Amino acid sequence: EAIEKGGYDHFMLKEIFEQPRSIADSMRGRVNSEEGTLQLGGLSDYMDKLAEAKRIIIVGCGTSWHAGLVAEYVFEELARIPVEVEYASEFRYRNPIINPDDFVIAISQSGETADTLAAIQLAKSKGATIFGVCNVVGSSIARETHAGAYTHAGPEIGVASTKAFTAQVTVLTQMAIAIAHKRGSITEELYQQLLLDLSAIPQKVGQVLKAADRIKEIAYIFTYARNFIYLGRGLNFPVALEGALKLKEISYIHAEGYPAAEMKHGPIALIDEDMPVVFIATKDSSYEKIVSNIQEVKARKGRVIAIVTEGDELIPNMVDFVIEVPETHDILIPLLSSIPLQLLSYYVAVMRGRNVDQPRNLAKSVTVE
Numbered sequence: 001e002a003i004e005k006g007g008y009d010h011f012m013l014k015e016i017f018e019q020p021r022s023i024a025d026s027m028r029g030r031v032n033s034e035e036g037t038l039q040l041g042g043l044s045d046y047m048d049k050l051a052e053a054k055r056i057i058i059v060g061c062g063t064s065w066h067a068g069l070v071a072e073y074v075f076e077e078l079a080r081i082p083v084e085v086e087y088a089s090e091f092r093y094r095n096p097i098i099n100p101d102d103f104v105i106a107i108s109q110s111g112e113t114a115d116t117l118a119a120i121q122l123a124k125s126k127g128a129t130i131f132g133v134c135n136v137v138g139s140s141i142a143r144e145t146h147a148g149a150y151t152h153a154g155p156e157i158g159v160a161s162t163k164a165f166t167a168q169v170t171v172l173t174q175m176a177i178a179i180a181h182k183r184g185s186i187t188e189e190l191y192q193q194l195l196l197d198l199s200a201i202p203q204k205v206g207q208v209l210k211a212a213d214r215i216k217e218i219a220y221i222f223t224y225a226r227n228f229i230y231l232g233r234g235l236n237f238p239v240a241l242e243g244a245l246k247l248k249e250i251s252y253i254h255a256e257g258y259p260a261a262e263m264k265h266g267p268i269a270l271i272d273e274d275m276p277v278v279f280i281a282t283k284d285s286s287y288e289k290i291v292s293n294i295q296e297v298k299a300r301k302g303r304v305i306a307i308v309t310e311g312d313e314l315i316p317n318m319v320d321f322v323i324e325v326p327e328t329h330d331i332l333i334p335l336l337s338s339i340p341l342q343l344l345s346y347y348v349a350v351m352r353g354r355n356v357d358q359p360r361n362l363a364k365s366v367t368v369e
């Protein structure tokens with residue numbers, strides 16, 4: 001097992017550090033930024049139909065559902081197709097309205113999650129076209145779908161999903177870019193720029209990982225926190241949900257993710273000097289709004305850890321701790337901003353002596369309801 005962990009203490013840490021490679025693998029043979037092309041072989045027969053799509057429904061569970069929330073923003077922004085994201089378990093039991101011209105995307109690392117499988121069987125029986133975004137080749141969900149794109153992240157052993165999440169987001173982003181290009185909803189110039197920016201992501205993830213020691217120091221300070229709040233806006237809202245999920249899964253600390261603007265409708269009542277608040281506050285279209293959300297928390301003496309864009313000169317002066325991520329196109333930010341949150345939860349859990357790779361009560365793949 002020590003050999004399988006490749007010198008890392010846990011599979012989770014190994015998988016976090018594999019992300020420059022796993023993200024590159026999820027683009028291999030697909031994105032060619034030099035030639036300016038993007039091909040998703042599995043979907044090529046459906047591209048004409050997708051260009052006319054009226055609605056996309058995304059289903060998944062856990063971390064895969066969070067990848068779906070990121071995809072909702074990306075698809076709507078680039079391809080201008082309305083997207084609904086559903087927990088597979090809710091979708092399957094509420095007599096959902098599914099039309100034969102709907103496209104359903106099932107996201108699943110294992111490809112075996114019972115609720116997700118049942119959800120696509122239901123959608124299929126109503127005539128929808130089903131795509132899979134799975135990591136495990138030949139898995140039940142991959143076989144049940146009409147077509148799809150594998151994430152190619154390699155085996156993920158740690159129960160808490162890390163590299164599978166970023167690979168899912170990478171694949172879904174490629175789908176959105178390809179469909180947007182086909183529909184003509186993005187300019188050729190933006191298309192080319194997105195391909196270049198996507199290709200630069202693996203190297204930028206490598207840069208984020210260099211902050212591991214600093215994140216470890218921050219984790220040490222908050223080891224005994226009883227609660228955490230994670231706040232983000234726009235594309236960083238699902239990142240906040242995923243950061244909170246990672247922390248609760250492996251450290252057993254209660255954590256909530258919220259859209260930062262919703263804080264004033266509830267969570268703000270929890271803020272005092274004992275409440276760590278993680279802001280995902282990169283420089284994007286909601287930057288100024290999130291700066292004022294940070295001020296609201298600091299005014300109530302909350303302790304703030306902020307994920308910021310490299311070179312940010314404002315937020316570091318307002319908060320207790322900052323972790324920088326490189327600049328990228330707005331829609332790609334989750335691929336960078338989610339990484340420090342994985343490391344933060346990992347180090348907190350290790351310092352609390354938790355079984356990081358196999359947290360209590362959780363299974364890697366939930367094949368029963």
Ligand code: G6P
Binds near residue numbers: 064108109364
């Ligand atoms: C379990 C795992 C999670 C995962 C979820 C969905 O709860 O512990 O890490 O996100 O199932 O799994 P899937 O294989 O469908 O992505």
